[in-house]
Amino acid sequence: MAERVAEVIREVAPQSVVTHWRRSGHPDHRNTAQLAERARTMAHPDLPLFHAENREDAEGFTPDRYLPVSEKYIDYYTELMTKHGRASGSERACALAVP
Known part of the structure; x- marks a missing residue:
């Protein structure tokens, strides 16, 4: 599996990799x-x-870098959660799907 992901990294040539803690x-x-x-x-x-x-990865996690988040990103997710909230009868909500 690591080789398959490595192939994607080679193909996409990202500037960095972000993963879980x-x-x-x-x-x-x-x-x-x-x-x-x-x-x-x-x-x-x-x-x-x-x-x-x-939030569930907090133990032992000590940030040493911070990246700015654009208003576009915040606006998008606020709008999305507001839309889902209307559908669920609450102010904001996350949408989930059961496999």
């Missing part, structure tokens, strides 16, 4: 972080890799 409380998040780290190393060891904050 490696010490997340969620096993899928930990596995994703390990996979991303391995694939990045295989594809381009010097490519910057960042672990993103997540």
